[in-house]
Amino acid sequence: MGNKKGIALIMVLWVLAIMMVIVLSFSFAVRVETHSTLSFKEDIEKRFLAEAGIERGIMEVFYRNVNPVRDLSLNGANKGQRTILEGMEVWNIAGTPYMIQTDNGFYTVSITDESGKVDINTTPDVILRNLLINLGLELEDVDTIVDSIMDWKDPDELHRLHGAESDYYMLLPNPYKVKNANFDTLEELLMVNGVTPEILYRSKEKKGIIDFLTVNSGTGAININAASREVLMAVPGITPEVADEIITQRQIKEISYFQEIKGIPEENYPLVEPYVTTEGAHTFAIESVGYKSNKKAGYGIKAIIVVIGDNKYNYLYYKKGISVR
Numbered sequence: 001m002g003n004k005k006g007i008a009l010i011m012v013l014w015v016l017a018i019m020m021v022i023v024l025s026f027s028f029a030v031r032v033e034t035h036s037t038l039s040f041k042e043d044i045e046k047r048f049l050a051e052a053g054i055e056r057g058i059m060e061v062f063y064r065n066v067n068p069v070r071d072l073s074l075n076g077a078n079k080g081q082r083t084i085l086e087g088m089e090v091w092n093i094a095g096t097p098y099m100i101q102t103d104n105g106f107y108t109v110s111i112t113d114e115s116g117k118v119d120i121n122t123t124p125d126v127i128l129r130n131l132l133i134n135l136g137l138e139l140e141d142v143d144t145i146v147d148s149i150m151d152w153k154d155p156d157e158l159h160r161l162h163g164a165e166s167d168y169y170m171l172l173p174n175p176y177k178v179k180n181a182n183f184d185t186l187e188e189l190l191m192v193n194g195v196t197p198e199i200l201y202r203s204k205e206k207k208g209i210i211d212f213l214t215v216n217s218g219t220g221a222i223n224i225n226a227a228s229r230e231v232l233m234a235v236p237g238i239t240p241e242v243a244d245e246i247i248t249q250r251q252i253k254e255i256s257y258f259q260e261i262k263g264i265p266e267e268n269y270p271l272v273e274p275y276v277t278t279e280g281a282h283t284f285a286i287e288s289v290g291y292k293s294n295k296k297a298g299y300g301i302k303a304i305i306v307v308i309g310d311n312k313y314n315y316l317y318y319k320k321g322i323s324v325r
Contacts, residue, residue: 045104046290046299047320053109053288054303056100060091060111061284062311093280094226094250095287109288114304115281116226117214118234120189121182124220125150127275130234131212137199144194152192155180164193183215185317214285216304216316221277224261225254237264237271254278282307283316 067090091098093113100107118131125146132142147163157165157178166177169191176191189195189210202208212231217223222235224246232243242263249255249262258276259269283306289298304317 042292043299046292046297047301049102049105049107049290050288050299050301050320051290052102053100053107053290054286054301056107057109057111057284057286057288057303058305058313061286061305061307061313064090064093065307092251093284094247095228105290105292107288107290108298109286112285112287113223113226113280114214114217114283114285115219115221115223115277115279116228116231117212117217117285118222118231119214119217119220120149120186121153121215122217122220123222124275126236127222127234130236131231132209134230134233135209135212136206141194141199145192145199148193148195149189152178153180153182168193186210186213186215189213214283216283216306217281218283219277219281221275223278223280224258224276225250225278226280235272235275237268239263285317287322 091111093111094116095110095112097108097110100109118128120128128149129142129146132145133139137145143162147160151158151160151163151165157167157180159165164178169176169178179188179191183189186200189200190197200208200210202211207230212228222231224232229240229243229247232238232246233240238246242261245263246255246261249260255261255278257278258264258272264272283304285302285304287300287302289300291298299320300322302317302319302322303315305313306316307313
């Protein structure tokens with residue numbers, strides 16, 4: 001009888017142990033599922049906030065078009081400009097981030113006129129070369145990338161000194177021919193000799209060249225009212241000091257003609273003038289990041305739109321889930 005009681009006790013203990021394992025497993029599964037659901041919900045909310053930022057950016061583009069105020073200060077009327085009420089200022093188009101608070105989070109949104117970037121289809125190679133050098137690329141890599149970009153889009157099969165044509169690409173493990181036409185997207189650069197994902201895209205350590213390039217400006221000149229410091233410094237005759245002065249000037253008043261720029265010696269005007277403009281394009285890059293209550297992680301969206309008329313636009317590019325600096 002004693003042995004039977006002992007066996008019964010062991011069986012009860014085993015049943016209890018199994019039940020505890022089942023309960024703990026179920027509890028863990030529920031906890032994981034709950035956290036996954038909350039995380040998914042938060043990601044969706046951040047995505048909606050980022051999408052709201054894109055829509056706000058588009059609205060600001062059209063607001064700017066119907067309020068072409070050159071003076072960006074609030075007291076513009078004192079200088080012959082129309083008065084702008086506080087909170088109704090025209091947004092900067094040189095990539096300045098604006099933060100908009102909402103009930104359940106916030107988003108940051110920036111607008112960049114594509115004419116303030118280096119257009120790899122139209123901008124002279126000297127500016128592209130200077131930009132890559134300023135971004136810290138090795139001179140050997142710069143020579144290879146610039147010449148290969150020019151070879152990629154020109155209509156012939158003649159090599160530049162450091163470039164590459166179809167005979168090079170056809171020897172690769174996955175062979176293909178050179179395009180011999182303009183770039184349609186910036187991602188197409190990954191097919192060009194010398195361009196790696198590390199060079200093209202941004203990382204935690206440095207900015208990628210994609211942040212400063214475009215295929216949508218439609219002009220070979222750089223708009224000094226929209227260009228970043230890195231792009232301004234790529235223009236022959238513009239020093240880092242002059243680039244800083246341009247950025248300071250345009251925060252108060254957009255530059256109407258490049259002779260307004262302080263710090264450029266008059267004898268250098270012929271060197272600068274062929275490469276710059278003060279007129280924008282009709283194409284804008286809008287980058288938005290949605291956040292919840294903290295700023296630890298955000299959801300990013302980048303869009304490029306072209307304005308085709310009053311309150312009309314088309315998307316040229318729309319990418320969700322971009323990396324956030």
